[in-house]
Amino acid sequence: MKSINSYFFTTILISISVIICILPVLFLIYMLGDQNISYDLNDWADFGSYIGGTTNTLISILSLITLAYLTYIVGKQSSIENKNVNLLMRKLDAFDALAAYMPRFNVFAHEFSRNSRILAKEIDSSIKSAEYFNAKSNIIKNVSFMFELNYFLYSYKTRYSHLFSYDFDSKEHLDLIGVSEKVNQYFNDFACNIEIDGQIKSGVNLNEIEEFALRLKKLIISLKSELK
Known part of the structure; x- marks a missing residue:
């Protein structure tokens, strides 16, 4: 069950990352689809700034979501491990008392x-x-x-x-x-x-x-x- 959840999250993360990368380009093509390709370096610099500005913001948000999810997973795993350790210690005490x-x-x-x-x-x-x-x-x-x-x-x-x-x-x-x-x-x-x-x-x-x-x-x- 744990591996299935990890696989599902990884798939969703990769899919969102791909969408974030191509979405600004698709939007720009939709808006400027009838324009000719520019040979002006300034136009390409503006295009790079546009791509970087939009994707970096979305990637930052995605990174925060990923960090929050990983923090939750680590916390949950630590809680389970602490519970198991506590159970084992109580078992050892009960066993030692009998033995x-x-x-x-x-x-x-x-x-x-x-x-x-x-x-x-x-x-x-x-x-x-x-x-x-x-x-x-x-x-x-x-x-x-x-x-x-x-x-x-x-x-x-x-x-x-x-x-x-x-x-x-x-x-x-x-x-x-x-x-x-x-x-x-x-x-x-x-x-x-x-x-x-x-x-x-x-x-x-x-x-x-x-x-x-x-x-x-x-x-x-x-x-x-x-x-x-």
């Missing part, structure tokens, strides 16, 4: 696994070591991270879906949200049982955790492909 959770989740899952093994070793012991209490404290303190991540994923569509072409209503994304809620509930129940009863009553489904990590990674890759 930052992936390494944090990996650390969280690793630490939770390590601390839960420590608890399992001493859960039935009447005498608990300092390591046990540290592990218990870390699980209770850090479980809020999964709640934070789950809420972030749940609200991501509302906050950022207008920036991406990714289908946030797809089964793939809805499955991610569903698995996220399950994993969040697993961790929350585990921490609550440890804090209130001092017992491990509900285990964490490792398959669900792995599925969640894979689905989250897939979402990150899908959104990253749009940052071009």
